[in-house]
Amino acid sequence: MSETNYVFIKTANELHTLIEKASNAVILCDHNTEKFCLPLLKLSSDIPVISISPGELNKSTFSLNHIWNQLVLHQADRNTVLINLGGGVISDLGGLAAATFNRGIKFINIPTSLMGMVDAANGGKTGINYNGLKNYIGTFTSSESNYIWPEFLATLPFEQIQSGYSEMLKHGLIADKTYFELLISLELTPETTKTIDWLPLIKKSIDIKKAIVESDFKESGKRKVLNFGHTIGHALESFYCHSNLPHGHFVSAGILCETFLSHTLGRLELAESQKIIMAYDKIFNRIHFKPSDMEAIKKLTLKDKKNKNQIIKCVFLEQNGLASIDNEITLKDVEDSLNFYYA
Ligand SMILES: NC(=O)c1ccc[n+]([C@@H]2O[C@H](COP(=O)([O-])OP(=O)(O)OC[C@H]3O[C@@H](n4cnc5c(N)ncnc54)[C@H](O)[C@@H]3O)[C@@H](O)[C@H]2O)c1
Structure with a gap:
């Protein structure tokens, strides 16, 4: 098990700099986090963005296939870092896509929901639902880093x-x-x-889960x-x-x-x-x-x-x-x- 590096972000600029530094980054988000969270990062337009429909029903083989296709389209390779910008659906799904693409590429979680910050993005469980069963397909793969910025909660219902x-x-x-x-x-x-x-x-919450994991x-x-x-x-x-x-x-x-x-x-x-x-x-x-x-x-x-x-x-x-x-x-x-x- 490799350890996730936790970074507690103070400003949008800090987050912007960290993402721009990641080599070959591709961002995964859903349509809500694309609308509410992505603009806060003021990223350069040459970072590819994959955006999927939000919601639990999209934690599916269909979305996984779509992400793999998009990664191929964007010429992702073993040096690509997938940046999961979203709630638990995005970190579970993006984590699994990264764990399997090219036999495993690095990924960073930027949780934007409270669920993601306190739980879903942490601990290395990736996964999708399968045939109506929760999290039936997945891996244990740690993210490289988790960037935690509570400012995202301002737009969360x-x-x-x-x-x-x-x-x-x-x-x-x-x-x-x-x-x-x-x-x-x-x-x-x-x-x-x-x-x-x-x-x-x-x-x-992160400390409690981390100690157990x-x-x-x-x-x-x-x-x-x-x-x-x-x-x-x-x-x-x-x-x-x-x-x-x-x-x-x-x-x-x-x-x-x-x-x-x-x-x-x-x-x-x-x-x-x-x-x-x-x-x-x-x-x-x-x-x-x-x-x-x-x-x-x-x-x-x-x-x-x-x-x-x-x-x-x-x-x-x-x-x-x-x-x-x-x-x-x-x-x-x-x-x-x-x-x-x-x-
Ligand atoms: N891997 C794990 O250890 C683990 C642990 C707990 C939960 N989970 C999984 O996490 C998922 C639930 O996570 P979730 O509750 O974050 O769901 P989610 O990813 O569906 O996010 C909830 C909703 O909030 C929206 N959203 C997210 N951030 C936003 C923001 N800042 N502003 C406005 N809207 C925003 C999303 O688009 C979505 O519509 C479940 O699939 C669950 O199984 C995994």
Whole structure:
């Protein structure tokens, strides 16, 4: 595993200079980050830009193919650096395109969403969705550098801020209760979003994830804690993939279900579980659900990448700030948690 170099950017000029310095750069963005973020960089017009349609449905083989084609068209070679300017869709997709093009070229992530800054751009997981299954094709490949500039958040819609916040809260829940409590004390709303000092919080989330990833890059053990909320969250996201609801909202639903299971299956104390559920309910609306969807969502949890021999393995909270991995759950447990969530 090669280490990603984190650079915390202070000015647009600094970012401009770093990108102009990269040899043979090609920029990957989506139509939103092309509109809102690319102009801030004031780059020279000879840097090629590949721009794709935004959204989770474009984290696909179709987009991957398009990026490979564009790289060929722009005469990219082994010395080319792909610069992923966007949210988690762009860093996952661009990371995979770079990891495979010419057997691997360098890439730099410039995350522009909160989700990207605190989570998706960090830790070396690249990937696309495949046949309706989340992140089923991908690699573990570290970016050369991540340039973090919270100024990009000024144009990010509030529901996308909430989405990233969901993963930040998760970082607190699995590793640092004080961080979780600090986050909930900020009372996230569209108004408070504008006054929050994001940089120290982003740094904290990066540090938590980095420490976990460094101990288990390829997720054979401890790294699985980062999947708290994702067993059920990914099943919901795969099922409702046409809903346009951001990733973190599905994760927050998964966190409520898996917090419920952590308590009912004998790990987490009732008072702790209630406090966590109340904190999430203050920030996120619950996702609407038709009871007739239940069987299909349950079946999707059987496809989770952490499972072994068709046994569903779930991350539990032992307490706020401490998680455990490889806890076996049944389809009945999944159903109970979804019934709790939708009650
Ligand atoms: N690889 C990992 O470890 C990891 C971790 C967490 C999430 N993810 C993945 O990340 C994805 C979710 O990331 P995301 O929430 O950033 O999604 P995203 O990339 O779709 O971005 C969300 C939306 O915000 C727009 N946007 C981004 N930055 C903007 C800005 N500054 N101003 C205005 N609009 C902006 C995008 O165009 C998009 O419409 C999912 O596919 C998820 O699976 C990966």
